[in-house]
Amino acid sequence: MGKEITIYDIASQLQLSPATVSRALNNHPAINEKTKVLINAKAEELGYRSNKFASNLRKQKTNTIGVIVPRLNSYIMSTVIAGMEKVANDEGFNLIISQSLESQRKEIANTKTMFNSRVDGLLVSVAFDTDSFEHFQPFLKKKIPLIFFDRIFENSDCPNIVIDNAKGGYEATKHLIEQGFKNIIHITGNLKRNVYSDRLKGYQQALSESGILFKSENVWVTALSLEAGKEVAHRIKALPIKPDALFVSSDLCAVSCIATLKDLDITVPNDIAVVGFNNDPVSQVISPKLTTIHYPAKEMGEMAVKSMINHLKGNFNLDATNTITLRSELIVRESSLFLTHS
């Protein structure tokens, strides 16, 4: 195998010291411009590549950011990751990505791995059932910056990057009410998680503003999965008094529910109107097209990594920023429109 070129090779060929070569390659101001040019040219010529391990070892930095998400293969998360990767790549940072698969146990294992990998910072969207903060303490103790995004850990004192979920829930529900629907069921996920509890708050507020009585039996907690959508449809079919609208906290679940409802001879929006959440591409390709709340997933990923890198570089203090809220918005399509029955 071809021998690796080091700064020592460059140094000896140019009759310089390794120190000078190192400084030149890092564009240190104390080095003469001409010398820099010389060294860079020689480095290029020899096919030199810096050894990150030697460098990291000495600098005690890893240039690596850890990311823990519930799942990688959901539209939202894969898009968040795509945004993260883009920024990290541009800034010369590496990402170590792992998935908790919605289990706190796995999430704890992942944080341990991240800790041992000595990530410079950690970005987390917590699992459904996480209720302990314990496994994040080592990071705080070692002053390793920790940022939550999407599903945050409330009361943690860590910076958060979120959308205004309450506003999203409010707008979705308000829209349904404005369309004339009154008996609205809310399909959501584990209410431990801010994203779902906040949307529920928005739902409740919209109801209350319009003088509609909130009934807790109209809030159905599910896994928001494809299967959950099917079950919801069957449950609705069996209901003696059917709702006139659904507000579902995930497009994929909403869409699966709509499909199953159709199989059960309940049509959307004629019999039941539906609003989803996320603006997953799937929302545009079904019939009727799904009204939803746009979720700025890519921007969230970009923002998370940008904030982290800025903080690591000392550009701004994360402690000061507590929460960054990104813009989300209602997208009205066919699934929620009141049609006059001719």
Added chain:
Amino acid sequence: MGKEITIYDIASQLQLSPATVSRALNNHPAINEKTKVLINAKAEELGYRSNKFASNLRKQKTNTIGVIVPRLNSYIMSTVIAGMEKVANDEGFNLIISQSLESQRKEIANTKTMFNSRVDGLLVSVAFDTDSFEHFQPFLKKKIPLIFFDRIFENSDCPNIVIDNAKGGYEATKHLIEQGFKNIIHITGNLKRNVYSDRLKGYQQALSESGILFKSENVWVTALSLEAGKEVAHRIKALPIKPDALFVSSDLCAVSCIATLKDLDITVPNDIAVVGFNNDPVSQVISPKLTTIHYPAKEMGEMAVKSMINHLKGNFNLDATNTITLRSELIVRESSLFLTHS
């Protein structure tokens, strides 16, 4: 900040040498069992964590596998990555993931980054427009194992992990023919890529076996995106003689096409039958449910990383294995069924 514990700390506290500590922690056979227990206990007690940078520097290994994919946020790719992450995580390897965004230029930049990050191995699914192998040469020269998956680089001598795309294309088309459809349009992606050219071969074979004349104008090359699906629908609408079936190389595109056709008063499968590819969840939640070819994305990701790690550990020789083919299968749903028009 809390000071980091090193093997030297453990060594001095136990009156041993760092060498012994290092060996003990790595379970070296020459170390006495009792000593190992002692050292492990002390390591635990002090909260020792190994410094991967020192270790990698010395061992000249990175324990890191690079992954380059066209996009992260497609169902297939995010699922492949999920599978990769699972195995890599279990085996103590890190993944560096980057996306080429379907551009050869970006792919080249990514390979450079991977090369400079000194990944131990590289897994690649190539971009739409990649036609040069040049940027992979440095890896071969340095004998860094390179494995292609899904979209492979043909005639590269590198191991490949794929499904039998020709078989998939054949089965999809054959199924349509068996349903009585004869004028089948094939919607596909850039034919430079094996996945598309092979499926086309299967399509052609199925036609020829049934004595149906292959017409090149029945093969439409598109981006297979959501937008592409819409365009296809409009193009079909404008056709004087309409096809009776479509074989689309991506579910998302197929589904988007179906939705648009519906808007244009062409119903599926009554007017036109459709078969997709991938078994994307979206295929189950639309109406009619989409017939498709199941793509074992998670298994592919797992297999890719497993093969790579096995090779890196010297368990088996990659050069011997040239191609690993995973099982795919036709899933018949409603979108392709011939309905007798009552």
Added chain:
DNA sequence: TTTTATTATGCAATCGGTTGCATTGGTTTT
């Protein structure tokens, strides 16, 4: 008891950059 194995541990060099603190040679100031 001396010699030969066997087992367990230590020594010290090494991996390749980085960086605080000299040092050198030249220029400017007094």
Added chain:
DNA sequence: AAAACCAATGCAACCGATTGCATAATAAAA
């Protein structure tokens, strides 16, 4: 001409784990 200063470079000690080779300690064989 001596003193003060500055710009550019070098010296050498790190960072923390690994590993070939030597050595010590103990057991087994002669």
